[in-house]
Amino acid sequence: MDRHVDQELKELNKDILKMGVLAEEAIYKSIEALKNRDKDMAKAVIDNDANIDNLELVVDEKCIDLIARYQPMAKDLRFIATGMKINAELERIADIAVDIAQRTLEIVDKPLLKPLIDIPKLAEIAQNMIKMSIDSFMERDIALAKKVLLSDCEADQLRDVIQKELIEDFMVKDGATAPRAVQLLLIARFLERICDHTTNIAEDVIYLVQAEVVRHHPEKIK
Amino acid sequence: MDRHVDQELKELNKDILKMGVLAEEAIYKSIEALKNRDKDMAKAVIDNDANIDNLELVVDEKCIDLIARYQPMAKDLRFIATGMKINAELERIADIAVDIAQRTLEIVDKPLLKPLIDIPKLAEIAQNMIKMSIDSFMERDIALAKKVLLSDCEADQLRDVIQKELIEDFMVKDGATAPRAVQLLLIARFLERICDHTTNIAEDVIYLVQAEVVRHHPEKIK
Numbered sequence: 001m002d003r004h005v006d007q008e009l010k011e012l013n014k015d016i017l018k019m020g021v022l023a024e025e026a027i028y029k030s031i032e033a034l035k036n037r038d039k040d041m042a043k044a045v046i047d048n049d050a051n052i053d054n055l056e057l058v059v060d061e062k063c064i065d066l067i068a069r070y071q072p073m074a075k076d077l078r079f080i081a082t083g084m085k086i087n088a089e090l091e092r093i094a095d096i097a098v099d100i101a102q103r104t105l106e107i108v109d110k111p112l113l114k115p116l117i118d119i120p121k122l123a124e125i126a127q128n129m130i131k132m133s134i135d136s137f138m139e140r141d142i143a144l145a146k147k148v149l150l151s152d153c154e155a156d157q158l159r160d161v162i163q164k165e166l167i168e169d170f171m172v173k174d175g176a177t178a179p180r181a182v183q184l185l186l187i188a189r190f191l192e193r194i195c196d197h198t199t200n201i202a203e204d205v206i207y208l209v210q211a212e213v214v215r216h217h218p219e220k221i222k
Numbered sequence: 223m224d225r226h227v228d229q230e231l232k233e234l235n236k237d238i239l240k241m242g243v244l245a246e247e248a249i250y251k252s253i254e255a256l257k258n259r260d261k262d263m264a265k266a267v268i269d270n271d272a273n274i275d276n277l278e279l280v281v282d283e284k285c286i287d288l289i290a291r292y293q294p295m296a297k298d299l300r301f302i303a304t305g306m307k308i309n310a311e312l313e314r315i316a317d318i319a320v321d322i323a324q325r326t327l328e329i330v331d332k333p334l335l336k337p338l339i340d341i342p343k344l345a346e347i348a349q350n351m352i353k354m355s356i357d358s359f360m361e362r363d364i365a366l367a368k369k370v371l372l373s374d375c376e377a378d379q380l381r382d383v384i385q386k387e388l389i390e391d392f393m394v395k396d397g398a399t400a401p402r403a404v405q406l407l408l409i410a411r412f413l414e415r416i417c418d419h420t421t422n423i424a425e426d427v428i429y430l431v432q433a434e435v436v437r438h439h440p441e442k443i444k
Binding site: 063067071073074081088167172174176178179182185 | 295300303306310390393394395396397398400401404408411
């Protein structure tokens with residue numbers, strides 16, 4: 001492998017880091033919009049998604065082009081293929097920020113149920129998992145990738161707690177709260193889906209580094 | 223490109239078709255389980271997901287291996303890269319069948335709200351979109367891929383109708399229905415997410431075919 005391809009692989013790393021930063025920022029802003037009842041910020045998240053979609057396509061093309069031009073050996077090929085997958089996961093995360101922003105616009109003019117239960121906490125976990133998963137790719141850090149997988153349990157549990165509270169303490173007790181409670185329930189589920197995307201990234205990183213199949217054999221993670 | 227690689231590309235086509243059939247079958251069975259209150263079938267969907275996960279990994283490895291061994295030219299490379307993406311979408315669709323089966327197990331012992339509103343209809347649309355998207359890939363049929371994109375609006379609208387009915391006619395009027403109504407609302411959203419995955423497949427197919435056409439017949443792109 002000549003030094004020119006190494007340089008291009010470094011550029012690819014940087015592009016994926018940029019996608020990660022944009023995805024994380026979109027999630028941060030969508031939750032800030034929810035917390036501060038900020039319509040303009042919610043709309044900005046929705047408007048900015050086209051830029052992230054475009055960057056995804058650019059990165060994807062770069063990957064195909066890299067493979068076509070350099071016909072890389074197995075190790076570099078696997079790195080590029082992993083880059084393509086992570087790129088796609090990050091674009092999906094940004095899409096979920098749009099989902100959250102849309103749900104926020106639905107409830108922003110209605111009275112708050114109560115200060116958002118544990119949704120901000122779940123959002124923090126999700127943002128942290130995005131950061132860790134991207135860092136694990138940048139640093140080829142298996143220990144950090146495994147930390148992402150472990151965090152997913154916490155996210156699942158917190159989503160279940162939020163869901164139970166919204167159903168039992170709000171919807172069942174007072175049906176009139178249902179339209180707002182459903183939107184918050186969906187936002188909690190969106191946040192947990194972000195966590196799932198980050199575990200996909202972490203699994204790809206582990207696979208890349210270890211060339212070991214972990215996605216469907218979590219029992220192998222110690 | 224020698225005939226041996228052509229043969230392997232045909233095998234890849236078949237593997238992806240098989241993934242499509244398994245994903246569609248998983249969705250069909252999860253909805254049958256819901257309609258017939260059939261716990262065993264719901265459990266079978268959950269248990270069978272490991273097989274689909276395994277096939278995804280096998281197909282993914284085949285793709286990397288094909289690229290590494292044959293160092294294919296741009297056209298075949300793009301086909302293989304698209305195959306990897308579609309493979310991943312189909313695995314996600316099968317995961318959603320598991321989500322539906324799990325929600326079904328939550329409500330199977332409780333009285334029905336009413337005969338499932340338009341969920342079976344939405345499920346039919348989703349299954350049809352899976353079929354069309356896979357066929358569009360098999361036949362490199364842009365017109366069919368575009369039909370998938372158009373069907374997505376119908377799916378979105380039907381999900382919104384189902385959601386509105388569940389909130390306004392059940393949860394708001396009688397809070398006690400909320401625990402069951404929420405599960406049905408989530409199932410409707412899962413089905414719509416399947417449709418989103420099929421539109422991703424359709425977009426990949428359009429991109430694949432247009433890239434082939436652009437190279438050889440740029441005048442054909444409208």
